[in-house]
Amino acid sequence: MNVVVKNVNIVDVKSGAISENSSILIQDGQITEIDKGSLGLPGNPRVIDGENNYVIPGMADMHVHLNWDGGPDPRRKVIEEGSKIAILRAYKNAMDHLRIGVTTLLDVGSMDDLAIDLSTAIKNGVITGPNVYSTGRIICIIGGHGAGLGYEISGPGDALRATRTLIKNGADLLKIAATSGAYGAFGAEKLESIQLDPEEIRTITSEAGKYRIKVNAHALNLDGIRNCVNNGVSIIHHGAFLDKETARLMKQKGVSLVPTLLVYQKLSEKVPGVMPEAIKKASEVIKHHKDAFLNAMEAGVKIAGGTDAYSPNFGGFPRIIDEAILMGEYGMSNQEVLRSITINAAELLENDKTSGSIEKGKEADLVFLKDNPIKDLKNLKKVTKVIFRGIEI
Ligand SMILES: [Zn+2]
Structure with a gap:
């Protein structure tokens, strides 16, 4: 036609x-x-x-959790419901994106690797949907960020097993939790803590590198970001405490940033049902996030737009346009913002020959x-x- x-x-x-x-x-x-x-x-x-x-x-969102609902406690909800309901929600959420012109999604953490199945069903023509790239489960430490739904590891042996298992299951990229996060209440989830050790990170990136599979990292604090940049991670997500020196190192090593600015603002709102620790930590993050974003821009780090869509208190709808508007408000030019939600994302996913x-x-x-x-x-x-x-x- x-x-x-x-x-x-x-x-x-x-x-x-x-x-x-x-x-x-x-x-x-x-x-x-x-x-x-x-x-x-x-x-x-x-x-x-x-x-x-x-x-x-078509636009891209480089950080979504399609199986979640954006309510006060999405992780608990999917655990209660189970992965069969969760994959149906993931499909609905993917289609909501497509309808407003978001044609490419990177899912960076789903229960039972279900976003890989969603992506495969779309690729094989079982269902129609946008381009979904998926990391499957998050690789994290025992009790770390993503625990409960993630692949919880301890030591390089476990790291290798997790990497090979996710690649076997069909992950397009991998996602690790290098530091604690705001949404998480286990003992290890302190904002200043490093989680995966450098040796574990290196094991994951070098194994994934054999198959040219890129590793994404959740990293908030500076030590955790440095561990990623120095040990083969390709894309840092959040980067809340990024300083000028480390931003320059990112640029030098070709490491990109997906800042997800809006999600921490939303999470810091005092909404009933959202875990109080998360609200407190998000309030701390937003004090530093704008500076970190500007440091990355100034150093010339490649930035791609992502939201953390369907996270706690983030709403059950696509948010990349709201994120784009906020990136503009924080000081990025409108043209750069447009690049970050189109061609930059395509380059990170290496699909820029066909899209972006x-x-x-x-x-x-x-x-x-x-x-x-x-x-x-x-x-x-x-x-x-x-x-x-x-x-x-
Ligand atoms: Zn996330």
Whole structure:
């Protein structure tokens, strides 16, 4: 099926340039031609009038937990319900993203590796859904961040076993908890604690490296971040206490950051049912997070947008656009924010040959917006239409 989209303003997320009054030819789900004005109409295509909308590529959220519900205590909820209900919720949550134009998701922690099954079902065409990349369970220390749902290890032998098991199960990337977190109440969950040891981290990254599988790390405090940067981790998530020197080291070693700024603000609200320790720790994190984010920006660290969607008190709906708006408020330029939720994410996932920007040869994942998102990031909320692999959603 051929489709011609005409009369649109195409946003180049790489340069920030806008190509006005353009047309896009889509053949078998791929962009095959982009032109100013109108294109020829080969093979009697369906014509979509873009009505002078702005078109951006499908967006990405690089930190979601699709099996959770965003209520006060999602971990307890999935444990009570079990993984059969949880995978159905994960599917619903993935589709909610697709409908607003988020076409790529990285799930960084699910019970029983269920996000791997969701991803496989989509890849194999059992169900339709966005691109879901999954790490399966989080690898953490016994009683550490992610304990209860994660793969709890102790020592390099365990680390190797966990890594090989997750790769066997089909993880696209891995996720480790290098430090404690805000959401967690076991004894080891002190904000200042390091959790996985450098030797355990090195074991995981070197084994995963054999298969060119990248390792993501949950890391809040500085010592934990350093342990990751010095031991082969590719992507730091949260990075709440990142200082200038370590940011420069990240840049030097090509380590990227997914900051997840909004989730700690939401978690710090005093909402009944959310564990008091989490509220207290999140309140501490938000005092430092903006500086850490600015340190990363200043050092030129590659930043990709992610939310921690479906975490406690975060709501049962997609949040990447709210995160994008906050990144802008914290001092990132609108164009950089757009990059971070499109092409930067694609580069981190190594799928930038097929997605992340509107270019000939890439998949036709297009989000139509009533107004220009480079002028105002709030315009990302004015979605009028989503096309995913050439098909209108
Ligand atoms: Zn998370």
